[in-house]
Amino acid sequence: MTSSRPAPHGGGSRASSPGLAVAAVARRLGVAPATLRTWDRRYGLGPSARTAGSHRRYTPEDVARLLVMRRLTLEGVAPVDAAKAALDAGVEELEEATEEAAAPGPEPADGDDAAPEAERAAPADSEAPRAGRGHLRALPGGGEGSSGAPSHVAGGSASGRVSAVVDAAIAYDQATCDDLLAIPAQGDPAVWWTEIAEPAWQRVAQRTVLAGPGAVPEVVLATAALRALRDFTEAFERAMVAGGAPPANHPSRMRKIVLIFAAPDEVVPLSAHALAAALTAKGATARIVTGPASTHRSLELVTMVRPAALVLATAQRRPDLDLIHAVHDGFAELPVIVSLRRDDAASELPLAATVQRVRSFTAMLHEALAVVT
Secondary structure, X not given: OOOOOOOOOOOHHHHHOOOEOHHHHHHHHOOOHHHHHHHHHHHOOOOOEEOOOOOEEEOHHHHHHHHHHHHHHHOOOOHHHHHHHHHHOOHHHHHHHHHHHHOOOOOOOOOOOHHHHHHHHOOOOOOOOOOOOOOOEEOOOOOOOOOOOOHHHHHOOHHHHHHHHHHHHHOOXXXXXXXXXXXXXXXXXXXXXXXXXXXXXXXXXXXXXEOOOOXXXXXXXXXXXXXXXXXXXXXXXXXXXXXXXXXXXXXHHHOOEEEEEOOOOOOOOHHHHHHHHHHHHOOOEEEEOOOOOOHHHHHHHHHHHOXXXXXXXOOOOOOOOHHHHHHHHHOOOOOEEEEOOOHHXXXXXXXXXXXXXXXXXXXXXXXXXXXXX
């Protein structure tokens, strides 16, 4: 692949800058360091500068090309085509990508910024319970307090919307939670998951509450999230078929299917469902294995489905990896992607080029798309 990178600037701060390490660039782009290393290895989108100690560093131009790559992949462009476009990007396009990334987000509505701080500063029972919430109250020290953010913040900042979702779940307000988590027709399930649903799920899981019979905040949130993903996917598939595409179960769409497993003892595998919806929105086909699935039964499913890739999508810190070892032993050429955020858990994975460990949802999505597209 031939790059049309412009010549480096010959002076000023850029020439003297030591550049950025992979971890710093990953934080800036919101992707996993493993994703950047994959883009470097597969597409040549790597750091071009070196320090005195021969450490590779990303220059501002390198980062700008990565910003173009990220934008295009999130828009549904195949990674190999996105990488070529990023490498061929001219100076104006790179400057535009940098300016877009540096532009501030929309101004939060009144109270959005203050709400999280109020959550941390005010004890949970420092105010009288609001109407409809007397049966369910957070305990002091049980995580972040209620934000009190009204439902209108759904169109405001992401942090304000997360607070409102948590509030609705704690109040056992299913209708409001459903409304707040609904994914619009032109929405992106991947962005929805990473910016709204997953942060809300983590915050609710950290809360200690006194609840009445049948009042389980996690169930409220999980029900709303699964409904949002189901409604979005069904509407997306209807639009695809109306536009002339074959239905979801057509053999032509089942030839390259991503088979998604959750950890064996994960009760509500929301990340697996979010990944399936995100893949669908990018034109891929995915199926989630639900219900009891022993290693033997899982291998039977792999044999029957013959997937293009297998993904273990889990939020657990140290999931059971017996399935991964069994699948790799039986299907050594099958690409396997495993979501593991802890480095010590990754040491238990099979050492093979076909077994890819990722640290984030975004990296998991990109790696799955790289296989099927």
